[in-house]
Amino acid sequence: MWEFFEFSMDWFFGMDMQKDWIVPAINSVKLNPTGANVPIHVDVQSLIVNGETWDLGGYLDIGIVDTMKDLIVNFIGAVVFSVIGILYLRNRGKGKLAASLIPQVRSKQEEEHSSRDQ
Incomplete structure (x- = not known):
């Protein structure tokens, strides 16, 4: 974009x-x-x-050189995050790095418990 x-x-x-x-x-x-x-x-x-x-x-x-540099950087980022994702799936979600990058939806009970702890 x-x-x-x-x-x-x-x-x-x-x-x-x-x-x-x-x-x-x-x-x-x-x-x-x-x-x-x-x-x-x-x-x-x-x-x-x-x-x-x-x-x-x-x-x-x-502009073509600038655009190609931007696309190369985007490609490198996509490859890095794809590798992180593959490792996360192979390890059945036990990796800490990928887990820290994936947003989690908390249940109503978890939110209530979290708000009581604060």
């Missing part, structure tokens, strides 16, 4: 939430002079935008 939010803010409100990134080189099939479906490595030596030379040291990417 966050990536949709970042894109929407950039697109509709002119923000820069998907941070720019300087890409010094690209690999592209489209730029292969032989027309073969083989990527070639191209160092970006200069950049001209609207007739003006920009000395950025590469190509100005406007």
